[in-house]
Amino acid sequence: xxxxxxxxxxxxxxxxSQGSLNEYAYHFVRCLRDKAEVREIILLTDxxxxxPSIQYMLSTEASPVPIRVIPCWRFGAWTNxxxxxxxxxxxxxxxxxxxxxxATFGDRKIPAALGLMTPACVRLLGLPTVVLLHHLMEKIxxxxxxxxxxxxxxxxxxxxxxxxxxxMTDLVTLTMPNYxxxxxxxxxxxxxxLAPHGAFAETLTEPPHDVNxxxxxxxxxxxxxxxxxxxEQLLEAxxxxxxxxxxxxxxxxxxxxxxxxxxxxxxxxxxAHVAHVTYTGYVPEEQVARVFEQATLVxxxxxxxxxxxxxxxxxxxxxxxxxxxxxxxxxxxIAEEGYRGSxxxxxxxxxxxxxxxALLDNPQERAAIGRHNYSAAHSLPMSDVVDWYLVHFQYLLxxxxxxxxxxxxxxxxxxxxxxxxxxTV
Amino acid sequence: MQLQxxxxxxxxxxxxxxxxxxxxxxxxxTQLKHVSEQAPSYAIVDLSGVNFVDSTALATLVxxxxxxxxxxxxxxxxxxxxxxRIIFELTxxxxxxxxxxxxxxxxxxxxLKV
Numbered sequence: 001x002x003x004x005x006x007x008x009x010x011x012x013x014x015x016x017s018q019g020s021l022n023e024y025a026y027h028f029v030r031c032l033r034d035k036a037e038v039r040e041i042i043l044l045t046d047x048x049x050x051x052p053s054i055q056y057m058l059s060t061e062a063s064p065v066p067i068r069v070i071p072c073w074r075f076g077a078w079t080n081x082x083x084x085x086x087x088x089x090x091x092x093x094x095x096x097x098x099x100x101x102x103a104t105f106g107d108r109k110i111p112a113a114l115g116l117m118t119p120a121c122v123r124l125l126g127l128p129t130v131v132l133l134h135h136l137m138e139k140i141x142x143x144x145x146x147x148x149x150x151x152x153x154x155x156x157x158x159x160x161x162x163x164x165x166x167x168m169t170d171l172v173t174l175t176m177p178n179y180x181x182x183x184x185x186x187x188x189x190x191x192x193x194l195a196p197h198g199a200f201a202e203t204l205t206e207p208p209h210d211v212n213x214x215x216x217x218x219x220x221x222x223x224x225x226x227x228x229x230x231x232e233q234l235l236e237a238x239x240x241x242x243x244x245x246x247x248x249x250x251x252x253x254x255x256x257x258x259x260x261x262x263x264x265x266x267x268x269x270x271x272a273h274v275a276h277v278t279y280t281g282y283v284p285e286e287q288v289a290r291v292f293e294q295a296t297l298v299x300x301x302x303x304x305x306x307x308x309x310x311x312x313x314x315x316x317x318x319x320x321x322x323x324x325x326x327x328x329x330x331x332x333x334i335a336e337e338g339y340r341g342s343x344x345x346x347x348x349x350x351x352x353x354x355x356x357x358a359l360l361d362n363p364q365e366r367a368a369i370g371r372h373n374y375s376a377a378h379s380l381p382m383s384d385v386v387d388w389y390l391v392h393f394q395y396l397l398x399x400x401x402x403x404x405x406x407x408x409x410x411x412x413x414x415x416x417x418x419x420x421x422x423x424t425v
Numbered sequence: 426m427q428l429q430x431x432x433x434x435x436x437x438x439x440x441x442x443x444x445x446x447x448x449x450x451x452x453x454x455t456q457l458k459h460v461s462e463q464a465p466s467y468a469i470v471d472l473s474g475v476n477f478v479d480s481t482a483l484a485t486l487v488x489x490x491x492x493x494x495x496x497x498x499x500x501x502x503x504x505x506x507x508x509x510r511i512i513f514e515l516t517x518x519x520x521x522x523x524x525x526x527x528x529x530x531x532x533x534x535x536x537l538k539v
Contacts, residue, residue, distance in 0.1 A: 036495070171517070180515050193517035196480050379447060384484035388516070391487055394494075395521045417520050 005039035006393060008032065009093035011073075011084055011118070013104065014045045015057035015285050018255060019075060020224065021134060024310055025099050026057055026285060027200040031386040033063040037394070040066050042091050044084060047071040057285055073115070075258070076106040081118040088122055095393045096122050098169075101134040102159075107258040109155065113162055120168040128396040129169040130389070132195070134310075136179050137163055138186070139328075167191065170396050171417065173389070177336060191417045193392065197310065197337075198385035199377045201289075201317040217360050220251040220295035222283070222311045225267075226260025234301040235271040237353040242275060246360060249276040253283050253291050292318035297359050297366065299323040302330065303346055312339060316377025321369040323355045338376035340369045426475075428452050436467050436535045438528065442474035447481035457489030457500065465539045466498025469531045473504025478512055490522065499523060499538070503531040 013019030015026050025043075032038055043056075048071065056069045072087040073080040088096060098119045105115020123129040137159035166172055167187055173195040174180050183192045219238060223229045231252055238250045256263045264279055271277065283291055292298070298315040302325050309330070315322050316339060324330060325346035334341060344355035359366045426449035427442040437460045439453060453470075460468040470486065472478075490500040503525040505513060513519040525531040 037491075177515055190517075194515040380480045380484060384481075384488070387484065387487050387491060391491060391521050392517070417517050 005037055006094040006397065007040045007042065007091075008038060008393070009042040009044055009088060009091060009096045010099060011044045011096065012099035014043050014069070016055070017046050017048055018282055019046055019258070020101055020104065021099050021310075023200070023285065023288070024134075027198075027382050028099070028386060029058075029067065031381075031383040033065045033067070034383065035065070035386065035390060037390055038065050040068065042093055043067060043069045044073070044087050045069060045071050047074045073105065076108060076111050078111050078114055080105050080111065080115045081121055084118050085121055085125070088125065088127065093127065094397060095128045095130065097389070097393075098129070098131045099134075100131055100166075102137055102162075103258065109158075113158060116162045117165050120165040123169045128393070128400055130171045130173065130392065130396070131166050131169050132173045133166060134175065136174070136182065138182070139179070163187065171392055173392075193417075195388050196380050196385060197313050198380055198382035199313060199317050200382055201377075216247045216249065217296040218249050218251055218294050219297060219299055219356060219360075220253060220291065221299045221301055222253045222291065222314070224254055224257040225252070226257045226263030228302055228304045229257070229300075230303055231264075231267055231301055232271075233347070233349045233352055234299055235267065235274050235277065236349045237356060238277070239271075239274045240349065240353045241357060241360075244357075246357070248360070249278065250274070251278045251280060251291065251295065253280040255282050288314070289318070292320060295320055297321045297323060297356070299352075299356065300325060300330070301352070302327060304328055312337075313377050316373035319370040319374040321359050321366045322373065323352070323359065338372075338379065340372045342369070428456070430456065433532055434536075435465055435539060436469060436532065438469045438471060438532075440471040440474065440528075444477045445472070445475045445482040446477065446479040450481045450485040453482075454485045454489065457485070458492060460500075461489065461492035461496050461498065464496070464498075466493040466496035467501070467535050467539055468493060468498075469501045469503060469528065469535060471504050471528050471531075472502060472509055473506065473528070475509055476506065478509050483512065483516060483518065486522070487518070501525060501531045501535060503528050 010025065010029065012025040013022040015022050029041060029043065032041055058067055070087055070091070073083050100116065102116070103112050106112040119129050119131050164187065167183070167189050170191060172183065172192050174183070174192065175195065175197045177194055180192050180194045183189060221231065221234060225231055235250065238248055241248055252264070268279060280291065292314060298311070298320045300309065300312070300322060304327055312322065322339070322341040324334060324341040324343050326343050327346045342355040342359050345351040359369070426444050429440040431438045431440065437456070439456055441453070445453070457468055460466055468489065486500065486502070493500050501523045504527065505524060513522070513524070523534065525534065
């Protein structure tokens with residue numbers, strides 16, 4: 001007898017929205033559409049400015065799984081929990097997945113915090129609720145991330161409250177093992193699981209690792225800039241290398257962070273004297289491959305980090321060597337996820353220049369790192385990661401069904417995941 | 426990694442020894458796929474001799490379990506040792522899979538289902 005299929009609601013940003021994690025959502029949904037156990041996908045996305053040409057980026061490949069896009073929340077709005085709850089009540093999914101980071105719902109403290117309370121509210125409706133949390137509040141340098149304040153300890157306190165609320169859901173998934181251990185130990189919970197980031201690309205053939213044999217090197221950085229990703233030192237390092245006679249083009253691919261509007265325009269003016277710099281602006285999904293393929297190497301000009309990096313995974317998928325800072329848990333990401341790179345001291349232009357030059361001047365080492373990163377990125381494709389989620393979803397639905405049958409009312413049995421259980425569902 | 430196959434009545438038992446990783450996962454995947462195509466689709470994976478699993482290995486077990494459950498069967502795990510148990514706990518697959526301390530216990534549970 002075939003197993004019943006599930007309707008999954010995904011609360012997320014989604015292209016053409018330029019909000020953080022939109023690309024992750026796109027690839028997650030692309031793989032989810034191929035799964036036999038999915039009946040329907042409902043995307044509860046952010047509302048975009050009204051233009052007649054908005055087309056949501058959906059997989060063009062034939063798929064039996066229909067997708068409904070319901071724009072129902074707005075970045076920065078205080079009413080997002082009510083809007084999302086109303087939409088969920090209306091569509092009645094079997095399970096709700098939130099694709100979140102701490103600033104998903106706003107660049108100001110109150111709307112950001114209110115939005116992060118939504119998963120707990122959905123759980124109170126009785127729907128199995130899972131949160132994919134890309135960052136941990138406790139691990140973020142708030143100042144660097146654009147949430148700096150003289151009352152940082154107060155923000156930290158509310159951060160702890162928000163984390164507790166997120167942990168009221170059925171399952172919180174994280175992309176790094178040390179984050180799972182941190183939440184488990186600090187909050188004494190069991191409903192936290194590791195689900196690796198996964199590789200976006202499904203390519204089976206290894207790409208070339210050195211596309212710039214003509215002698216002109218493209219140094220590329222990718223992301224949302226202005227908070228903890230800053231390009232001042234990268235521009236200065238590239239200018240320094242150019243004066244040493246190296247033919248380098250710098251590509252700054254991406255936009256301002258929502259918390260640092262106007263940052264890249266300011267950089268354009270301040271560093272107008274640096275030659276061969278291209279600011280691409282927003283890179284649509286269909287252009288991402290070209291941007292990575294044309295790069296000789298990818299630089300991560302971070303002054304702090306918020307955890308695992310989607311851009312690092314992408315660089316690996318395209319077989320690129322990377323230049324990385326020695327900061328926070330970023331080095332741990334490299335070690336835990338099997339990536340290699342050329343490292344620099346964060347804050348030092350000279351060190352950054354040396355790290356870039358070390359790879360530009362040594363094509364063999366560059367290619368070796370590229371191959372290594374390619375292997376790391378392809379160790380677990382997104383399709384497999386989606387399978388991990390589906391088995392958790394099925395487990396939660398089975399638990400819910402069992403509770404209905406046995407009318408479980410014991411409040412101490414609040415969560416479905418227990419330490420050292422031997423699954424009996 | 427070494428893979429030994431055995432059969433108790435209609436239940437397939439895969440006994441693995443050594444590192445269970447991306448290099449050794451394809452052979453396990455093939456066997457679990459084969460189990461999912463027969464009836465009853467029950468397999469026991471004995472990990473008592475395994476000292477390391479990576480994400481590809483876990484993905485192989487998840488896929489095998491999904492296929493077998495789709496065919497009204499299952500994949501049971503037994504004999505998991507510390508380092509490997511930690512990975513199952515980190516991913517919460519210790520709740521999702523049916524896990525047993527010994528092969529005999531897993532076989533007994535399988536017989537109740539078949």
